[in-house]
Amino acid sequence: MMAEKEVQLPILRSVYQDLTRSEQRIADYITSHADEIMDKTIPELARNTKSAEITISRFCKKLGFSGLQGLKIALAAELSSSGDDRFQDIHRGDSYEQVAGKIFGNIAEGMQDTLKILDYAAVERAINALVQARRVAVYGFGNSATVCRDIETRFLRFGMVVQAYDDISQQLTSASLLTAEDVVIAVSHSGSTMNLLKTVEVAKKSGAKIIVITSYAQSNLAKIGDIVLTGMGREVHYRSESVASRLIHMAITDVLYTGIAMQQPEQYQENIGKMRSVISATRE
Known part of the structure; x- marks a missing residue:
């Protein structure tokens, strides 16, 4: 079975630390199951995240969307534009060329996140x-x-x-x-x-x-x-x-x-x- 594509909306990252535990659980699920979310209803998402349906609705509104459909539209746009770009962390064995490439790349991605x-x-x-x-x-x-x-x-x-x-x-x-x-x-x-x-x-x-x-x-x-x-x-x-x-x-x-x-x-x-x-x- 193909692994789920992990995509995180920039807006999720900007509010994550201020979400409740239940809302963070929803955010984590969306990040790990981005492709699945498109076909999910509020009851299904609530069941998969062990949340109340009202919590799903409040979560969407907290992110600035009118409801789950608005979140899906934003997520679809993120999926279509993300391509193969992946955030890259730095490791001890990296060469200075790799370090520079990752830092510059991550800065560029952060700039694009901010534009969104x-x-x-x-x-x-x-x-x-x-x-x-x-x-x-x-x-x-x-x-x-x-x-x-x-x-x-x-x-x-x-x-x-x-x-x-x-x-x-x-x-x-x-x-x-x-x-x-x-x-x-x-x-x-x-x-x-x-x-x-x-x-x-x-x-x-x-x-x-x-x-x-x-x-x-x-x-x-x-x-x-x-x-x-x-x-x-x-x-x-x-x-x-x-x-x-x-x-x-x-x-x-x-x-x-x-x-x-x-x-x-x-x-x-x-x-x-x-x-x-x-x-x-x-x-x-």
Whole structure:
């Protein structure tokens, strides 16, 4: 008998850690029996996963589908586009050429996953909010702090009042002084960092609009955010998922950066010209 093709929807990966045990059992079954799911009814799927029928319906809605049929359509699209591409983990005996090939391949797959789960209406709302903001505060810790610094460096080119903070005391001070005219970009792979949640809650009470960039759509941080942009990388044992997702999150911020530039092309070109002129003068 031919083994079942194991396929996992990107959206399943983005919410998996926030699913209940029963829902994770359903997700695992779908991953391992992707081809079978197309012919299954809700009662059959419930029986095979030892779940209640209402749990199957709630599971589908949690993933953003109206019901099982919507999930089947998304799964069919995933099956048709996946081809022979397989996620590749890194092993101790791999050559450096193999390591490089796997890392680059997995990054590319993670980018494609993100294209499938990114909410483009949310992207547009985020760009509009940033264009209209009086000032932008960017919060994150650890690997996410590098994304925050990149946002600060790049968005500064628009003449924005933007600053990145990776210290809890500075974050809380900044958050307490924000107003309804300000925007926060909070970056976190897990979306569960307690200090970041505390800071964002303070910023929310101050009236600021919260844009969240995270790997987990159902995380506590995502639930606080006004606008949530989700994207995650492929995990390997020698390279944590949070490190891979850092690159995905930077790519999402590149989309925001480009969107802002498209909204104000003349101002952007003028600012870039001024920046290059001043920087080139330091090289003479």
